[in-house]
Amino acid sequence: MTDVLAVADHRRGELRDSSYELITAGRELADETGGDLHLAVISGTVDEFAEKVNREGVDAIHTVSHGEEFNHDVYTQAITQLYDELAPQYVLTPNSVNGLDYAPAVANRLGLPVVTDTVDLETSGETLTATREMYGGKVETTNELDGEAVVTIREAEWPAAEGTGDASVEAFEADIDEDAVGSTVNGFEEVGGGDVDISEADVLVSVGRGIEEEENLDIIRDLADALGATVSSSRPIVDNGWLPKNRQVGQSGKVVTPDVYIAIGISGAVQHVAGMKGSDTIVAINTDPNAPIMDIADYAIHDDLFDVVPALTEEFQ
Amino acid sequence: MKILVTVKEVATVEDEFEIEGTEIADQYLGADLNEWDDYAVEEAVQLQEAGVADEVVTVTIGPEDCEQTIRQALAKGADRAVRVWDDSLDGIDLLDVDAKTEILRAVVEEEDPDLVLTGVQAGDDSFGATGVSLAADIGYEWGAVVNHLEHEFDGDVASVRRELEGGVEELTEIELPAVLTIQTGINEPRYASLRGIRQAQRKELDVQTLADLGVDESAVESALELTDMYEPESESDVTVWEGSADETAAELGELLRDKGVAP
Numbered sequence: 001m002t003d004v005l006a007v008a009d010h011r012r013g014e015l016r017d018s019s020y021e022l023i024t025a026g027r028e029l030a031d032e033t034g035g036d037l038h039l040a041v042i043s044g045t046v047d048e049f050a051e052k053v054n055r056e057g058v059d060a061i062h063t064v065s066h067g068e069e070f071n072h073d074v075y076t077q078a079i080t081q082l083y084d085e086l087a088p089q090y091v092l093t094p095n096s097v098n099g100l101d102y103a104p105a106v107a108n109r110l111g112l113p114v115v116t117d118t119v120d121l122e123t124s125g126e127t128l129t130a131t132r133e134m135y136g137g138k139v140e141t142t143n144e145l146d147g148e149a150v151v152t153i154r155e156a157e158w159p160a161a162e163g164t165g166d167a168s169v170e171a172f173e174a175d176i177d178e179d180a181v182g183s184t185v186n187g188f189e190e191v192g193g194g195d196v197d198i199s200e201a202d203v204l205v206s207v208g209r210g211i212e213e214e215e216n217l218d219i220i221r222d223l224a225d226a227l228g229a230t231v232s233s234s235r236p237i238v239d240n241g242w243l244p245k246n247r248q249v250g251q252s253g254k255v256v257t258p259d260v261y262i263a264i265g266i267s268g269a270v271q272h273v274a275g276m277k278g279s280d281t282i283v284a285i286n287t288d289p290n291a292p293i294m295d296i297a298d299y300a301i302h303d304d305l306f307d308v309v310p311a312l313t314e315e316f317q
Numbered sequence: 318m319k320i321l322v323t324v325k326e327v328a329t330v331e332d333e334f335e336i337e338g339t340e341i342a343d344q345y346l347g348a349d350l351n352e353w354d355d356y357a358v359e360e361a362v363q364l365q366e367a368g369v370a371d372e373v374v375t376v377t378i379g380p381e382d383c384e385q386t387i388r389q390a391l392a393k394g395a396d397r398a399v400r401v402w403d404d405s406l407d408g409i410d411l412l413d414v415d416a417k418t419e420i421l422r423a424v425v426e427e428e429d430p431d432l433v434l435t436g437v438q439a440g441d442d443s444f445g446a447t448g449v450s451l452a453a454d455i456g457y458e459w460g461a462v463v464n465h466l467e468h469e470f471d472g473d474v475a476s477v478r479r480e481l482e483g484g485v486e487e488l489t490e491i492e493l494p495a496v497l498t499i500q501t502g503i504n505e506p507r508y509a510s511l512r513g514i515r516q517a518q519r520k521e522l523d524v525q526t527l528a529d530l531g532v533d534e535s536a537v538e539s540a541l542e543l544t545d546m547y548e549p550e551s552e553s554d555v556t557v558w559e560g561s562a563d564e565t566a567a568e569l570g571e572l573l574r575d576k577g578v579a580p
Contacts, residue, residue: 011481072461076453095445097481101461104414104446105453113540114414116444134442134546135330139341142545143411149540182458182492192484203578227579239502251482259578262569281576283569284555288332297555299572307562308569315570316580 018094020160027057056163201230210265268293326383353436362394391517392509423530452496
């Protein structure tokens with residue numbers, strides 16, 4: 001039997017979607033050998049969260065009431081103690097920024113291997129087969145692992161669990177050693193505000209690494225002006241300081257759903273795609289026909305952006 | 318304050334490539350300093366320039382071939398480098414998080430740094446887990462995905478921002494000693510100056526074997542076994558416009574007019 005312990009994900013009083021995706025992934029794994037799916041809900045308004053995650057497929061929910069917000073030291077202690085109590089085969093966490101802030105520590109403390117950012121999972125009961133990407137999504141790999149493990153799952157890869165469950169809900173009295181809590185969360189700040197809200201735009205002219213130099217951004221601005229569109233970008237452009245944070249599309253930036261999204265010199269890393277896949281029509285201009293952006297593009301031009309973009313601007317002048 | 322920065326030489330892959338077994342064929346591979354580590358090195362060097370750090374040491378797990386990449390970090394201002402390699406690591410196609418943790422722990426024990434900076438992840442295997450695993454292992458505090466670090470420390474406490482999803486940053490205080498995993502965009506990595514490159518050639522680059530570090534060979538046997546590698550199946554049903562730039566631009570222009578979103 002393969003029991004699974006999944007850890008719900010919440011922030012600032014809200015459960016994140018990954019909590020429901022973990023239920024689906026955890027249920028699938030547990031089903032393969034007829035095991036139970038346990039869910040841990042740690043910190044915050046645990047009773048309210050427990051009610052929400054009590055969806056179809058969850059066998060038991062364990063609440064750990066300690067503090068309001070995520071703290072990795074509290075999570076690490078609570079999960080290792082739950083593991084000792086429940087002896088699951090797999091500990092499943094989201095591959096979110098917070099998931100990556102405790103899952104490796106939990107694995108280390110338990111003396112278990114950790115495999116991160118998985119996109120598919122199967123188990124025989126003894127052997128876990130995990131699919132994950134390498135080289136920025138250029139290849140997929142399968143990896144085998146015997147015995148217990150800590151596994152993080154990529155967000156939005158599994159569908160969210162639905163329906164109402166009949167899981168037992170129990171408070172777990174974790175023994176949290178405050179001396180071992182060496183980090184303090186003092187607050188949060190929304191970044192990327194300012195003059196422009198790219199999530200409001202009908203047409204986004206979005207630029208990526210392919211633009212090569214800061215001064216080349218002018219051809220992007222010219223196109224946006226000619227179209228009456230808004231300029232946005234992928235992460236590297238903001239990292240370089242060429243555009244402000246409020247222009248960034250993606251996981252750590254804004255989620256956008258314009259009528260038309262023109263991706264120029266953007267390869268389409270998973271973090272970027274997470275922020276724009278809901279666009280009505282996606283057009284990709286990129287020299288690399290194998291770039292991941294082509295998987296979600298509706299239309300593509302496999303050509304040099306420095307030729308295509310000025311030609312397009314000219315169309316509208 | 319002493320800072321240890323983990324530096325990895327990562328494999329880069331050309332747009333077109335072939336897979337042989339569970340590896341990408343050599344002729345399609347290049348090598349580069351891991352992008353995230355470049356930011357970690359820059360942050361450490363800035364702390365040194367600000368008078369906060371007395372010494373910046375880099376550590377790399379890798380064969381002799383990667384010394385050029387290590388010298389890049391030295392040229393940007395790191396003081397000296399440690400490179401760990403061993404015959405027993407030759408031919409291993411995947412070093413998992415535990416194996417890296419075991420090796421790095423031995424180096425941390427020897428160097429005894431106040432602060433360890435790693436990249437958030439490596440551009441090739443992208444585990445994103447070694448820094449936090451290392452911290453838990455050596456009993457340091459930690460913070461994952463740090464995109465701001467105050468250069469003034471309040472005693473033994475570092476003030477950081479962690480980059481969460483959706484444009485939210487978490488303001489966190491972390492007790493030292495600590496491991497911070499550094500996100501891209503935290504600073505602007507410098508290019509090495511010619512003077513820096515010359516100086517780097519003379520800086521100490523100490524090579525250690527597992528035996529030197531007192532690490533048992535069995536420690537690097539990964540629990541995770543890479544069993545297959547393939548190109549992901551494209552789910553694309555993209556319409557590709559062919560022709561000259563003028564022709565393809567005209568197609569796109571027509572689409573935009575059809576959608577009623579362009580003049």
